[in-house]
Structure formats: structure tokens, C-alpha cells
Amino acid sequence: xxxxxxxxxxxxxxxxxxxxxxxxxxxxxxxxxxxxxxxxxxxxxxxxxxxxxxxxxxxxxxxxxxxxxxxxxxxxxxxxxxxxxxxxxxxxxxxxxxxxxxxxxxxxxxxxxxxxxxxxxxxxxxxxxxxxxxxxxxxxxxxxxxxxxxxxxxxxxxxxxxxxxx
Amino acid sequence: xxxxxxxxxxxxxxxxxxxxxxxxxxxxxxxxxxxxxxxxxxxxxxxxxxxxxxxxxxxxxxxxxxxxxxxxxxxxxxxxxxxxxxxxxxxxx
Numbered sequence: 001x002x003x004x005x006x007x008x009x010x011x012x013x014x015x016x017x018x019x020x021x022x023x024x025x026x027x028x029x030x031x032x033x034x035x036x037x038x039x040x041x042x043x044x045x046x047x048x049x050x051x052x053x054x055x056x057x058x059x060x061x062x063x064x065x066x067x068x069x070x071x072x073x074x075x076x077x078x079x080x081x082x083x084x085x086x087x088x089x090x091x092x093x094x095x096x097x098x099x100x101x102x103x104x105x106x107x108x109x110x111x112x113x114x115x116x117x118x119x120x121x122x123x124x125x126x127x128x129x130x131x132x133x134x135x136x137x138x139x140x141x142x143x144x145x146x147x148x149x150x151x152x153x154x155x156x157x158x159x160x161x162x163x164x165x166x
Numbered sequence: 167x168x169x170x171x172x173x174x175x176x177x178x179x180x181x182x183x184x185x186x187x188x189x190x191x192x193x194x195x196x197x198x199x200x201x202x203x204x205x206x207x208x209x210x211x212x213x214x215x216x217x218x219x220x221x222x223x224x225x226x227x228x229x230x231x232x233x234x235x236x237x238x239x240x241x242x243x244x245x246x247x248x249x250x251x252x253x254x255x256x257x258x259x
Contacts, residue, residue, distance in 0.1 A: 057175060057224070058174065058206075058223060059224065062238070062242050063242060064242050064243070064244065065243075065244060071179065071180075073179045074178070075178060098180070098241070099223060099224055099238050100224055101224045113179055115178050118203075122185075123186070125179055125182065126186045126187055126190075129240070129243075132243065133243030
């Protein structure tokens, strides 16, 4: 449990959560979030282009029951440390829906992923996906007052997820 | 034991996560299968090695010659029950 908490603290730094993200389109939203990861040297300077390129062919918009999300990411070679940057947009931006090329999703929350070892981090990704399916989680995150509150909501939800596994 | 491939664009996040969830669900139902996350790019050469393909890459008109189901429900939870039913039925064949 302790080590999960430590992992979580390194995975999502308080600076990685931005509530009230202003962006006119998905590219600028991804740029802003990638800068948060880059500032802390979690990703290389090739990361942002790799994410945008991958998003074009393998879109990551996800239509959930209530608040729609996206999970942009790229190959491991562009990342230094595993991390997740979370952007709650002031106004939703359009992402193409995963596994389609012509369906669109109005995305309110972006989870930008930096993955270095898929087999290690898949546990956290599975927890994140469980949170998407947890009633109320995405709604409460989308209504967070500010980034600090957003950070609390996220980390608290992850902690509960980890606890429920034991 | 039947083999299930889960394919997405890079085998980094989507396919790994969907494969992880699928394995958990199969365990819960006491069903056995060999589940592997694979890269979409290698599908053409390896698809014949699986019995069921769980697909998360965009509208791919290619017919890989194996029963194929949509993998996105493993990430959103929406429409997951019908997909699991389909997989269970395919495993029983």
C-alpha cells in the first residue's frame, strides 16, 4: 500500500493537474499538458510530436457514460519517467473517437500519458480505466474548483481504487 | 487453451490495459485463455496465431480471418457485457 502511494506521488505530481485548461483544439490542449511533463523532465523534447502524430492515426477519444475523456500517448522511447498529466478543459475540445476515424467525442478531461514500461504501468492504467467507470468520479473531477482540488480528487480516487484491490 | 490477441496502435497503453482487464474478467469467470497485447502493425503476420482478435485500432477493413470483437468497451465499460458474452461464446466453441 505504502509503495503504491509512493508510486502515485511520482506518477501524478501536483503540477501535472490543470483545471480550467484553455484550449481551442486538441493539439493546443495536448501541447499545454505536455509542457507540464516536459518541465519536470518526465518526457523528451520529441514527446509532443510523437503524441500528436500517433493521435492522428490511433485516436484516443473515449465516450464514457457522462464526461468524455481522451488518453493521448506515444511510444515509450520519448519518455523518461512514467507520469500522467490531467487537464480539465474550460470548454470541451473535439477528439476523434478511439477505433474510428470519423466519429468525434467532445472531450472534457484529457489524461496525457507518459509510459516507459507498459507491463509495469498497465496496473495504473487499469486503475484509471476503472475510475472512468466509477459513477461520479469524472463528474466530480470535471467540476473541480481549481487544480489543487482536482489533484485531491484524483489522488483520493486512486487511493480508494488501490485499497479496493486488497 | 485458446489464444486471444488484443491489438491497438502501439501496444503501449490501450491494448495492454484492455488485455489486463480481459484477463481479470476471464479469471473471475474461471475461463482460461492466453491473452496477449499486440501491436497493430504486426497483425498481418501474426493474426493467424490467435483464435480471437480484440481490436482497438481504427476502422480496419482487413479481414484477418479470425473472429474479431471491439476492444474499446474494456476501456470505457460501455457495452462491455455483450463483448464479454461474445468472447465467452467463442471460447466455448
